[in-house]
Amino acid sequence: LDVPDHPIIPVLHGDGIGKDVGPAAQTVLTAAAEATGHDIAWMDVYAGEDSREMYDENLPEETVEAIREHRVAIKGPLTTPVGSGFRSLNVALRKKLDLYANVRPTYYLDGVPSPVKNPEEMDMVNFRENTEDVYAGIEWEAGTDDVEQVREFVEDDMGFDETIHQGDVGIGVKPITEYGTKRLVRRAIEYAIENDRDSVTLVHKGNIMKFTEGAFRDWGYEVAEEDFPEQTIDEDTLWEEYDGEAPEDKVVVKDRIADNMLQQLLTRTTNYDVLAMPNLNGDYLSDSAGAQIGGLGIAPGANFGDGRVLAEPVHGSAPKHAGKDKANPTAMILSGKLMLEYIGWDDAADLVHEAVENQISEHRVTYDLERQVEGGVKLSTSEFADEVVERIEDLA
Numbered sequence: 001l002d003v004p005d006h007p008i009i010p011v012l013h014g015d016g017i018g019k020d021v022g023p024a025a026q027t028v029l030t031a032a033a034e035a036t037g038h039d040i041a042w043m044d045v046y047a048g049e050d051s052r053e054m055y056d057e058n059l060p061e062e063t064v065e066a067i068r069e070h071r072v073a074i075k076g077p078l079t080t081p082v083g084s085g086f087r088s089l090n091v092a093l094r095k096k097l098d099l100y101a102n103v104r105p106t107y108y109l110d111g112v113p114s115p116v117k118n119p120e121e122m123d124m125v126n127f128r129e130n131t132e133d134v135y136a137g138i139e140w141e142a143g144t145d146d147v148e149q150v151r152e153f154v155e156d157d158m159g160f161d162e163t164i165h166q167g168d169v170g171i172g173v174k175p176i177t178e179y180g181t182k183r184l185v186r187r188a189i190e191y192a193i194e195n196d197r198d199s200v201t202l203v204h205k206g207n208i209m210k211f212t213e214g215a216f217r218d219w220g221y222e223v224a225e226e227d228f229p230e231q232t233i234d235e236d237t238l239w240e241e242y243d244g245e246a247p248e249d250k251v252v253v254k255d256r257i258a259d260n261m262l263q264q265l266l267t268r269t270t271n272y273d274v275l276a277m278p279n280l281n282g283d284y285l286s287d288s289a290g291a292q293i294g295g296l297g298i299a300p301g302a303n304f305g306d307g308r309v310l311a312e313p314v315h316g317s318a319p320k321h322a323g324k325d326k327a328n329p330t331a332m333i334l335s336g337k338l339m340l341e342y343i344g345w346d347d348a349a350d351l352v353h354e355a356v357e358n359q360i361s362e363h364r365v366t367y368d369l370e371r372q373v374e375g376g377v378k379l380s381t382s383e384f385a386d387e388v389v390e391r392i393e394d395l396a
């Protein structure tokens with residue numbers, strides 16, 4: 001991405017533990033940038049609790065505008081109160097900025113406790129569509145006049161069976177568009193080509209939901225054929241023409257049913273590489289993959305639009321641990337690493353990676369990992385970050 005030599009990067013610490021892990025990550029990212037001759041100017045922006053206090057609103061336009069203008073930003077978690085009718089600020093932010101791809105790399109860091117036998121085999125990048133599917137929020141509440149109208153329409157036109165579906169009903173709509181699917185899959189394939197990955201797997205439930213998830217699969221193959229005819233090969237052709245051995249310069253495009261994919265994630269991890277998924281499958285699958293490489297304290301992510309990125313960890317605001325200087329900042333730091341890669345500062349990103357991995361492999365970690373490893377030394381959020389900074393300075 002073409003960014004200025006001295007970029008201004010909006011940073012939104014967010015709610016709960018965001019205020020612990022946000023500043024910790026900033027310290028580490030600043031150190032890595034400086035050590036490699038780059039210069040970041042941070043710009044604080046606000047949403048959630050802070051902005052309710054300061055501006056009496058949840059998501060000020062200034063925040064959205066700053067991210068839009070500077071194109072590269074990082075955020076911590078924002079709390080969404082359950083059942084309050086309060087719309088998720090994260091979803092609102094992603095929509096306003098049209099951040100259509102949620103990208104979660106899942107790779108193993110040496111020393112991280114994992115529930116699976118060979119966690120080091122895990123090295124995947126999950127592309128989850130971020131704007132469509134059942135998360136579009138098109139639903140009607142049971143007991144309202146509106147839902148009754150929708151129900152009548154469904155009954156008349158689609159054979160909704162009153163003898164089975166008795167009583168109240170809530171109804172939702174699952175939009176999956178050709179445009180939304182193709183731009184997501186295109187991005188996943190581009191990533192696979194640029195990063196020398198072997199395959200892109202389209203994960204869907206097209207066997208049951210033919211016109212939505214089935215369409216996702218079909219449009220996914222279409223975009224591979226139309227936009228990357230020389231660089232990709234589909235799985236059928238791979239077996240018919242190459243006996244299953246992919247030529248080095250081709251990315252194999254294949255598809256798997258989502259439930260099967262969830263178990264293959266555990267049993268045949270090495271067969272998969274980049275995954276492209278509609279919103280709901282992507283949500284489940286990337287959390288499950290994240291658990292295999294150490295869980296929420298570790299798992300990084302970023303939301304991409306065209307020409308912009310908003311990095312953010314997978315975890316939420318964990319209110320129980322907020323303000324105690326104890327949460328694990330690794331996920332936030334590694335989300336920052338993704339941001340550095342996107343702006344082309346690979347030297348700084350590599351330094352962050354190496355320093356964090358060295359730190360964790362010596363089991364000098366925060367509470368969440370310390371209780372799972374033998375001989376671990378428990379550090380606070382800020383101590384962990386300070387030690388990582390020292391390692392960066394030593395490595396540089």
Ligand code: NAD
Nearest residue numbers: 077078079080081090296297314315316317318327328368
């Ligand atoms: P959560 O991720 O906040 O916390 C679940 C548990 O995971 C915590 O209790 C804690 O034990 C552990 N955990 C999470 N992050 C950790 C870290 N960095 N270090 C150590 N332990 C960590 O999930 P939740 O409790 O379901 O959600 C709390 C709030 O966060 C909700 O309001 C939810 O809507 C919001 N949320 C926001 C985002 C986001 O901003 N992108 C994502 C998920 C949840």
